[in-house]
Amino acid sequence: MRRFTWFNATSLTLGFAFLYLPITLLVIYSFNGGRNVAVWGGFSTKWYGELVQNEAFLDAAWVTLKVAAFSSTIATVLGTMAAYVLVRGGRFHGRTLFSGMIYAPLVMPEVITGLSLLLLFIGIGFDRGILTIILAHTTFSMCYVSVVVSSRLVSFDRSLEEAALDLGCSPLSAFRLVTLPIIAPAVIAGWLLAFTLSLDDLVIANFASGPSATTLPMKIWSAVRLGVSPEINALSTILIGIVTVGVITASLVSKRAAVKRQRDEQAAVAN
Amino acid sequence: MWGPYLMRRFALISIPYLWLLALFLVPFVIVFKISLSDIALSIPPYTPQFDPSAGWPGVTAFLSDLDLENFVFLTTDDLYWRAYLSSLQIAVTSTVLTLLVGYPLAYGMANAPDRWRPTLIMLVILPFWTSFLIRVYSWKGILAGSGYLNQFLLGMGVISDPLTILNTNTAVYIGIVYTYLPFMVLPIYAALERLDGSLLEAAEDLGCSRKSAFWLVTVPLSKPGIIAGSFLVFIPALGEFVIPDLLGGSKTLMIGKVLFEEFDKNRDWPVASAVAVILLLILIIPIILFQRNEQKQREAEQ
Numbered sequence: 127m128r129r130f131t132w133f134n135a136t137s138l139t140l141g142f143a144f145l146y147l148p149i150t151l152l153v154i155y156s157f158n159g160g161r162n163v164a165v166w167g168g169f170s171t172k173w174y175g176e177l178v179q180n181e182a183f184l185d186a187a188w189v190t191l192k193v194a195a196f197s198s199t200i201a202t203v204l205g206t207m208a209a210y211v212l213v214r215g216g217r218f219h220g221r222t223l224f225s226g227m228i229y230a231p232l233v234m235p236e237v238i239t240g241l242s243l244l245l246l247f248i249g250i251g252f253d254r255g256i257l258t259i260i261l262a263h264t265t266f267s268m269c270y271v272s273v274v275v276s277s278r279l280v281s282f283d284r285s286l287e288e289a290a291l292d293l294g295c296s297p298l299s300a301f302r303l304v305t306l307p308i309i310a311p312a313v314i315a316g317w318l319l320a321f322t323l324s325l326d327d328l329v330i331a332n333f334a335s336g337p338s339a340t341t342l343p344m345k346i347w348s349a350v351r352l353g354v355s356p357e358i359n360a361l362s363t364i365l366i367g368i369v370t371v372g373v374i375t376a377s378l379v380s381k382r383a384a385v386k387r388q389r390d391e392q393a394a395v396a397n
Numbered sequence: 398m399w400g401p402y403l404m405r406r407f408a409l410i411s412i413p414y415l416w417l418l419a420l421f422l423v424p425f426v427i428v429f430k431i432s433l434s435d436i437a438l439s440i441p442p443y444t445p446q447f448d449p450s451a452g453w454p455g456v457t458a459f460l461s462d463l464d465l466e467n468f469v470f471l472t473t474d475d476l477y478w479r480a481y482l483s484s485l486q487i488a489v490t491s492t493v494l495t496l497l498v499g500y501p502l503a504y505g506m507a508n509a510p511d512r513w514r515p516t517l518i519m520l521v522i523l524p525f526w527t528s529f530l531i532r533v534y535s536w537k538g539i540l541a542g543s544g545y546l547n548q549f550l551l552g553m554g555v556i557s558d559p560l561t562i563l564n565t566n567t568a569v570y571i572g573i574v575y576t577y578l579p580f581m582v583l584p585i586y587a588a589l590e591r592l593d594g595s596l597l598e599a600a601e602d603l604g605c606s607r608k609s610a611f612w613l614v615t616v617p618l619s620k621p622g623i624i625a626g627s628f629l630v631f632i633p634a635l636g637e638f639v640i641p642d643l644l645g646g647s648k649t650l651m652i653g654k655v656l657f658e659e660f661d662k663n664r665d666w667p668v669a670s671a672v673a674v675i676l677l678l679i680l681i682i683p684i685i686l687f688q689r690n691e692q693k694q695r696e697a698e699q
Contacts (some may be wrong), residue, residue: 366527
């Protein structure tokens with residue numbers, strides 16, 4: 127049984143203090159009522175009030191949500207297809223190039239991805255706006271989805287699919303009835319990852335977007351380049367709250383599902 | 398003719414394939430092509446433009462107009478030289494700093510009681526799901542001249558004049574260490590967690606002190622995690638744009654920032670493209686080394 131030693135407890139405390147102190151300070155100061163942003167001037171929720179009246183932020187939030195919803199959904203479909211092709215597709219012409227194109231965007235600097243997409247959109251005379259941001263986000267997130275889904279596909283027992291085929295299932299219904307339920311957790315995780323990456327992205331959206339569409343990160347970025355803004359502190363606090371609740375819920379749900387699965391398996395063995 | 402099976406297989410492969418060709422590979426070829434072009438006062442602002450209607454002579458005329466002029470320009474103007482070198486220096490320094498901060502944290506996690514570990518892992522991953530931009534921005538309020546850190550230190554009487562940290566390279570180091578810390582901690586934790594405790598007991602039984610057992614057993618066995626974590630920090634840090642833009646100053650030179658400004662302010666697309674091509678060439682080496690490390694680890698596990 128391992129116990130906390132003095133050294134380990136100290137390094138954990140310092141490490142987590144470093145990780146959480148900046149965000150905590152941001153949250154605390156979003157309730158600062160004083161005129162000076164850096165000096166505490168009493169508790170107030172006035173910045174939240176100003177935020178909900180700020181049309182520009184609300185518009186940007188709406189654009190961001192639309193982009194994230196569309197791009198993560200398309201990316202999940204394409205990424206799952208790509209993972210299936212990579213793991214189960216066997217040999218075909220250009221397989222190496224295909225797997226290269228799946229892995230390269232994961233390590234590509236954002237500035238280069240953004241620049242190259244911008245040059246493409248301008249080159250073919252495509253008007254930049256919400257649609258081009260969706261295309262750009264779909265492209266890099268499908269690669270993340272594909273990595274997550276293929277790790278699940280690699281680990282599961284192929285004979286289950288083969289049994290379904292032997293018993294007269296068509297390949298399509300074997301995928302729907304056997305493969306998809308098994309890889310579903312990875313597909314959902316991939317969708318969540320794609321959604322978060324899209325919400326988070328500043329650099330690529332900045333290149334891929336035109337004057338007609340501004341996402342929330344672009345709005346935040348232009349507001350904070352010059353200094354600390356109490357309205358952005360309030361906005362950040364709301365976003366951090368949503369993410370924290372979401373992540374904790376997701377981990378509780380998956381924990382419960384794991385416990386249930388374990389119980390079911392034990393019951394099946396006992397019978 | 399093709400049966401329905403082959404048709405389906407063809408569709409399954411070609412849809413994601415064509416998507417990536419059109420939106421990943423073709424854009425790259427365009428960047429490469431424009432890096433060989435010259436700046437021009439036209440829309441789009443470079444020359445030559447490819448004109449398929451001119452037929453084969455048009456193609457050869459187009460090809461003969463491409464040259465390496467922009468790459469030569471990059472070697473003559475020392476701004477680019479210094480930007481590449483300073484990006485490398487900033488990326489290396491912050492990778493080492495992240496390792497120094499991340500290793501004790503990963504070590505503490507791996508040696509924590511079993512029932513604590515899932516919570517500790519979640520606490521390391523949680524910031525990763527919150528906006529990168531917000532995490533970088535949160536340091537602005539701390540490090541500013543009248544920020545929380547200076548207020549605290551002045552209040553405690555540790556310093557008599559406020560420290561200048563924001564808009565210097567120090568702030569960029571802090572920003573990189575802070576945002577990329579989970580990438581360093583998780584692989585090291587994974588390596589340390591697998592470590593067999595009886596090896597350390599054996600070393601101590603054989604007369605090793607705890608300290609030298611750490612350096613002779615623990616550190617070498619966690620090397621794959623250290624290497625993986627270092628690459629996961631170094632590779633994105635090299636092309637970083639947001640952190641030097643928000644926390645760095647006018648003297649902070651990083652290639653991601655230079656590229657963005659070349660494009661945004663100077664509107665010199667050919668030079669911006671050439672900068673991008675060189676950055677990619679520099680990145681290929683660490684990416685291949687990283688892949689090799691992963692491969693070796695996978696083989697070792699089997």
